[in-house]
Amino acid sequence: VVEAVLARFRAIPENLKTPLYIIGTFILAYLLIEYTPLIDPIPPIWQQQIVNALSLGGLYALIAIGYTMVYGVLQMINFAHGEIFMLGAFAGLWVFNQTTDLHDNAAGLVILMAMIAAMAWSGICALALERIAYRPLRRAPRLVPLISAIGASFFLAQLVNVILRGRPQPVPRVFPEGSIQIGDAEVDYIRLFLIVMSFVFMLALFYFIRLTRTGKSIRAIAEDKDVAALMGINVDRTIQITFLLGAILAGAAGVLYSLFIPTLTGTMGFIPGLKAFTAAVVGGIGNIPGAMVGGYFLAFAETLGVQAAFEIDPELGAEASGYKDAIAFTLLVLVLIFRPYGIFGEEVGKKRA
Amino acid sequence: MSTGGGDFYDDNWGRFVNSLRNARHAVGSAIASPFRGVRPALQPLVDRWVSLDPRVRVLWALIPTVLVLLFPQETTSNPQAFSLIGVGLFLLLGAISPVTTLVLLIVAVLIVINMREVPSELFSSGPGEYPLDTGPEILLIILPVAIAVAYALHVWKGADFRMLCAILVLASLPLTLALGPSAEPRTFVLFLVAFNILLGLGLNVVVGYAGLLDLGFVAFFAIGGYAWALMSTEATGGDFAAPLGIIDANFWIITIVAVFLAASVGVLLGIPVLRLRGDYLAIVTLGFGEIIRIIATNADGEGVPGNLTNGVFGIRQIGNPNPFPEIDLGLFSIGGELISHSEAFWLTMVCALAVGFVSEQLRNSKVGRAWEAIREDEEVAQGMGINTVHYKLLAFGMGAAIGGLGGAIRTSHFSAVTPADFQLIVSINVLAIVIIGGMGSVRGVVLGAFILAGIPEILRDVTLKSIVDGGMNIFFLHFIPGLPELGEALQAGPVWIVENLPDANLLGIADKWGLAQKQGQELRLMLFGLLLVIMMIVRPQGLSPSPRRQAEVEMIEEEKAEEAGEAAGFHEGALGEPVGGDLQQPEPSPGSARYRSETE
Numbered sequence: 001v002v003e004a005v006l007a008r009f010r011a012i013p014e015n016l017k018t019p020l021y022i023i024g025t026f027i028l029a030y031l032l033i034e035y036t037p038l039i040d041p042i043p044p045i046w047q048q049q050i051v052n053a054l055s056l057g058g059l060y061a062l063i064a065i066g067y068t069m070v071y072g073v074l075q076m077i078n079f080a081h082g083e084i085f086m087l088g089a090f091a092g093l094w095v096f097n098q099t100t101d102l103h104d105n106a107a108g109l110v111i112l113m114a115m116i117a118a119m120a121w122s123g124i125c126a127l128a129l130e131r132i133a134y135r136p137l138r139r140a141p142r143l144v145p146l147i148s149a150i151g152a153s154f155f156l157a158q159l160v161n162v163i164l165r166g167r168p169q170p171v172p173r174v175f176p177e178g179s180i181q182i183g184d185a186e187v188d189y190i191r192l193f194l195i196v197m198s199f200v201f202m203l204a205l206f207y208f209i210r211l212t213r214t215g216k217s218i219r220a221i222a223e224d225k226d227v228a229a230l231m232g233i234n235v236d237r238t239i240q241i242t243f244l245l246g247a248i249l250a251g252a253a254g255v256l257y258s259l260f261i262p263t264l265t266g267t268m269g270f271i272p273g274l275k276a277f278t279a280a281v282v283g284g285i286g287n288i289p290g291a292m293v294g295g296y297f298l299a300f301a302e303t304l305g306v307q308a309a310f311e312i313d314p315e316l317g318a319e320a321s322g323y324k325d326a327i328a329f330t331l332l333v334l335v336l337i338f339r340p341y342g343i344f345g346e347e348v349g350k351k352r353a
Numbered sequence: 354m355s356t357g358g359g360d361f362y363d364d365n366w367g368r369f370v371n372s373l374r375n376a377r378h379a380v381g382s383a384i385a386s387p388f389r390g391v392r393p394a395l396q397p398l399v400d401r402w403v404s405l406d407p408r409v410r411v412l413w414a415l416i417p418t419v420l421v422l423l424f425p426q427e428t429t430s431n432p433q434a435f436s437l438i439g440v441g442l443f444l445l446l447g448a449i450s451p452v453t454t455l456v457l458l459i460v461a462v463l464i465v466i467n468m469r470e471v472p473s474e475l476f477s478s479g480p481g482e483y484p485l486d487t488g489p490e491i492l493l494i495i496l497p498v499a500i501a502v503a504y505a506l507h508v509w510k511g512a513d514f515r516m517l518c519a520i521l522v523l524a525s526l527p528l529t530l531a532l533g534p535s536a537e538p539r540t541f542v543l544f545l546v547a548f549n550i551l552l553g554l555g556l557n558v559v560v561g562y563a564g565l566l567d568l569g570f571v572a573f574f575a576i577g578g579y580a581w582a583l584m585s586t587e588a589t590g591g592d593f594a595a596p597l598g599i600i601d602a603n604f605w606i607i608t609i610v611a612v613f614l615a616a617s618v619g620v621l622l623g624i625p626v627l628r629l630r631g632d633y634l635a636i637v638t639l640g641f642g643e644i645i646r647i648i649a650t651n652a653d654g655e656g657v658p659g660n661l662t663n664g665v666f667g668i669r670q671i672g673n674p675n676p677f678p679e680i681d682l683g684l685f686s687i688g689g690e691l692i693s694h695s696e697a698f699w700l701t702m703v704c705a706l707a708v709g710f711v712s713e714q715l716r717n718s719k720v721g722r723a724w725e726a727i728r729e730d731e732e733v734a735q736g737m738g739i740n741t742v743h744y745k746l747l748a749f750g751m752g753a754a755i756g757g758l759g760g761a762i763r764t765s766h767f768s769a770v771t772p773a774d775f776q777l778i779v780s781i782n783v784l785a786i787v788i789i790g791g792m793g794s795v796r797g798v799v800l801g802a803f804i805l806a807g808i809p810e811i812l813r814d815v816t817l818k819s820i821v822d823g824g825m826n827i828f829f830l831h832f833i834p835g836l837p838e839l840g841e842a843l844q845a846g847p848v849w850i851v852e853n854l855p856d857a858n859l860l861g862i863a864d865k866w867g868l869a870q871k872q873g874q875e876l877r878l879m880l881f882g883l884l885l886v887i888m889m890i891v892r893p894q895g896l897s898p899s900p901r902r903q904a905e906v907e908m909i910e911e912e913k914a915e916e917a918g919e920a921a922g923f924h925e926g927a928l929g930e931p932v933g934g935d936l937q938q939p940e941p942s943p944g945s946a947r948y949r950s951e952t953e
Contacts, residue, residue, distance in 0.1 A: 076632070077632045077635070077636065132886075133886050133889075136367070136890050137890065137893075140889075140893060142632070143560075143566055144889050144893045145889070146566060146632055146635060147566070147784075147788060147885055147889050148885065148886050148889035150568070150635075150781070150882075150885060151881070151882040151883065151886040151888075151889065152886050153882065154781060154878050154881060154882030154885075155879055155882030155886065157878075157882075158875045158876070158878045158879030158882060161875045161879075162875050162876055166875060266875075274639070274640065274643075278636075278640075281633070323647060323648075325644075325647055326647045326648065328640075329637075329640030329641065329643060330644065332637065332640055333626065333637055333640070333641070336625070336626065336629055336633055337626070340628075340629055340633075
């Protein structure tokens, strides 16, 4: 029976699936909020963890999209993507620090400006990175651009650390505090904002890829670069746009992330970057909707995994939160072993196998 | 070398890259022929010098060198510069062949490393003060003589000069290492270089031979280190009792078990992961390295796995049984109670030599050819009937075993392991050594380890001022023998130059820019990153590539140039930069340059 349902699900055309996922998630969220009795049996702590997972997942998904898009067009892991995310966070911090007068009166404006600055700065950095470190190596053996990307990643992270003299930079608390009650969960505005914004960005990207001419050329290049070139698509420009799109989302994620954490450092992009890559692989690398779902999947696995350990034994739970990062990597290894093309990456996987 | 790559980068960035490449060629040839600039003027003299009997030439070259070396050392302000000049003179006058020059350069580097004083805080044991004494200076005399002897034997008896040089140089090293405690700390730097060579050779098998990008080398290093620590711990400071502590354990047994453990973990990880494509491997190994570190940090007895590693505090007071039997010949003794820096150096060096020898042999065998085929095109290799998973697993396991050996040696020498010792930078450091030296080349790894591990250590103390000052002292006080007054008078003139030179080493300069000293590691990691990117753009085959890798890169460049040439004519205008074909995996064609035999 399960097989039959799965088969029917697989038969749905690819371009219909993502809106289905998104609409489904919205309906789920709506149900959760509107019909709190539905989730009443869920203990409060779990409701809280679900909200946490949703916000964390949005973050992972935003970063993972950048990995998966670049992989789609270039078949290359853009190792420095976590650093693009970090640079975006710093651009946002710069705006925060420039506009201290406005924090109380116009927090919304400040955050909007920070987002725009972060997206622009991340985009510029990603274009420069593509130009300097990747484009000269486009036709080199596979290992060469990968090593170059690793080098670029370390260079950027440590450059920021060296410039900042290794001092973590405190982030001012810009976002108005407060929370609403959903079921038994106390949802901070800041979390709600993250959840909504990540949805908005993902939807925007999704429709950009599906509906615009540029999006079409990105998909064409992901299919076959040479044929796309013969069809008159400017391959270089499209690859640049791909980097730019990924970086814009990463920059936005950087600002959203910096609203949560007390300080920023140059190496802050490393672990989120790795996690997001894991999310991209879980969803099937090269597959944009897959990356989104993968991000949420990973976040749920992490958050609820730790919570489950707490339920079993508080001591075990304390231990498990220490191993939280290990959970993600273990999941990565397991997915790669049992479903190398990701949970949702069947079509893509077959093509590239 | 295809220097005319200019045609396939048809834009400004491409021109910049090409100008970098050309600059590299210019620098290379300038280094290769130091006499080029002055040659027209000196041609008759040089001709005469070269036409001399080599034996006579070496003897002539020895005269000023020995003179420099025999002068009283106390009068020089800087023995490092002193020894550099001594060796430099020999190099210049004895310039016999490029190969000899290279060998002598390495000797010079060894001497300078050996002469460097290392601050005593770096060491867990040993005396606090290290005045320069006889050890290294004796080496200064022994080495030129040894090389001269080697050369003489080469000319008279037709022996292999390079081999003899290597043997004699290696044989004369322990003389400096064993002479007194003062030579001891300086050998620490030698130990570091040898240690990096060992690790680099291990990763070279994985990355260089089989083409598997392993970013989690540190995991096996950590497993070897922790295994060794757990098996040999005598006692720890706090409440941590080693579960497996074996007092008076035999060094070799523990080491072998640690290596075996690391190798088995490598194989266990490799079985599922090596079926995947290369870039997944990079991420999985990276994640694995982090997992091991996380486990080491968290396995502190407050939860699941029990107290295995004592958490962030690590395992301390590890017993370090000495690997060598006790031999005491008065001046020369090894095998004391604790392992010394020179013994650690020798141990590491012997291991590195063994690993280098084995991996060279493997490369030239059926296994090595299988690795090469897998590296170049896995699908074709599979099609040719090679069991790719089997051979990849072999390479991965070998790398893991050597990483474990490195960890064991490190623990045995440093007597403490903490999770902080096994950060990602270890993997990146080793990777940089392999890539900068030249993937798949043992020579390249040695070169890379010298450049990345040795030279920063030397440069830590050498400043422009110290070099110039020392050189002037030697020049004015020793080359005008009998007339020290005249020398001092002459020196008074240029002395202000010396005084005005910046007396700062690299870290000092970094300080001047406002970078705190504790940021040395961050600076280093940043420069490694930059170096990796630049190497990939300018010289992806490394400084001293294996001939096959070199040919591979050249062939790809040629193909790219051809392709770009055709394409540029074909797609003009709207399509922008020409689009290459599927050259990510060059098609192997028998008979091409790539398949020429190894010439080593």
